[in-house]
Amino acid sequence: MKILEEALIAAFEAEAIPHEKAAQSTFTVPVGRFAEAAKVLKDAYALLCAEWASDETVFGSGFGIYACYHWGGEYLIVKAELPNDNPTFPTLTKHFVPAYRFERQIHSLMGVIPVGHPDDRPWIKFEDWPSDTFPLRKSFNASTPLMRTDGQYQWLKAEGEGVYEIPVGPVHAGIIEPGHFRFQAVGETIINLEERLGYVHKGIEKRFEAMTWESGVKLAARVSGDTTVAHATAYSMALESMTRTEVPARAQWLRALFLERERIANHLGDIGAICNDAAFAFMLYQCSRLKETIVRTNYKLFGHRFLMDRVVPGGVAADIDSSAKKEILSELNIIEEDFEHLVTIYEESSSLEDRVRNTGILTSELARELCTVGIVARASGLNVDCRIHTPYPPYDSLQIEPPVLTAGDVHARVWVRVSEIRESVRLIRRILRGIPQGGIVTDCRVPLPEATGFAAVEGWRGEIIYWLQSGHSGDVINRCMVRDPSALNWLALEQAIKGNIVPDFPLCNKSFNQSYSGHDL
């Protein structure tokens, strides 16, 4: 059932023009009605997944502005075309909160203006960049260093008796990525948090445009180092969708094996780190020991501890044999047994419970309003998981039990991880039993010119989206849009922290554990 598509066509009739060359249903609407389309789709229960712009001057037109919506098993992209000399479009922020940041980013990096947007401060682009720098435009020369200018970021201000501010970052106390947080607090209670991200902006989306389709996957694998398998898979699937490449079944199963191993490793690391922030260091050491076991097996069997560069367009670059299967199975038995001991300890520890329950609550309403994805969404009652709702092989033949909790607190986010580790262990066993024979890689053709590709993959944090567009010749990447789950979930952290005490922020932040690199790009 294509509910979103039907809703759009019912409202727009002939004004919604379907795309022929797109791998994912895409409709062009008149730019004046771009925001109206958002409203129609919201009424059809859609969530906004991403919004981005593409410089299409090489095709003889101006800019394309795209919004991707999702509900149930359906993804729908709505496009509007903007002329070169007047790149403006009506903002979607009235209908979808996450558009707030997507559009600030579009404005900053592409120089396309969301009319009616409540906030024109740059995002990702820092105040010391010249204001007419738009790196994502074709006319921008990315290889020269930036000039610096003066400028001051305008922080939101909270005023009132007893209100004070705590600035934190970009260099934090622990071994973590850089970002800046500004708390406004009264006493110990946080009344507002404003995030300032962009410190790790490496120009990834622009860099893709200088890459070949083949080398692009290496860059995708390094968008966020802890999610290397999922990003490489999403990039590869998007490319395969635009070239209609048939990936061998065995390769698809191996990708799922790698994805689930990545999920277990990261969840273990997170559970340990969250408990550590509640002063329960025992769990950190135990979980990091288990995580080490997994990455060592990865290294032994597949040659890389995090499986970087093991997923390539057309398939995978590492295989398993029967002795590898045995090794993985015995590793799983050990991990499972130890992990269950640890879960019991977690459950029985009242000092821990005191910190994790009712802390950092993200209500179900907010989770939906902010279009959250992944662990964060599933801990707040929002049942979204690409492996279940838009399954790609082999997930379409593996039954997955989604853990959905409603409490939305730190504990719920831990518990979603606990359930997912159990589920992934079960899935890996199932994959090892069912993996088909055959090749592990096939040649990936070159896309047609002006074609687009799309993929949504459930990484361990949540849904990852890639949208690719080939240039005037099929060899060239005209645009690679990357949407890490963090682009949505960072907004949710700001909301979940309100009303909590300052010392609970690290705990809360860790339970979200969003990527900076994947967000800043």
Next chain:
Amino acid sequence: MIRILRQIFRTGIVTELTPRSDDPKITIGEIKLEDSVKKRFQRSLTVREVDAGSCNGCELEIHAINNPVYNCEQFGIHFTASPRFADVLLVTGPVTANMEIALRRTYDAVPSPKLVIAVGDCGCNGGIFGQSYASLGGIDKVIPVDIYIPGCPPTPTDILNGFYKIFL
């Protein structure tokens, strides 16, 4: 409590001795490490980690040298929250344009004598991100580097072997 103790005893000691290798990949920067510096830092290093723009892959391995298996504290290597307590800056990158100032300030905040270790291909030379409007390239584009540990990411063993260059 009894369960925790039981788990601890069941686990036993998992720390391994990291094999020392004279890996030619791991190199010393232009400034030779002076003997006096080596002597000073012997068996006790306080490290401040700075992510100057990495993909976070290198951070995972830096975390790993802290896990019970590598247990870097057995060599007196421990991490500090403040650069003002640090002997060593362990930096990953490429240095992004947006992190340049923060990196410089952190470096300035470390008291002398200080050492800088660049971790990962990105930290050594910009790696896959290279040099662009947003990325300045390797760490030595911004602050002087004493030891380079390449790899994408370097394994915990590689990172510890980078530290050994100071001890040896």
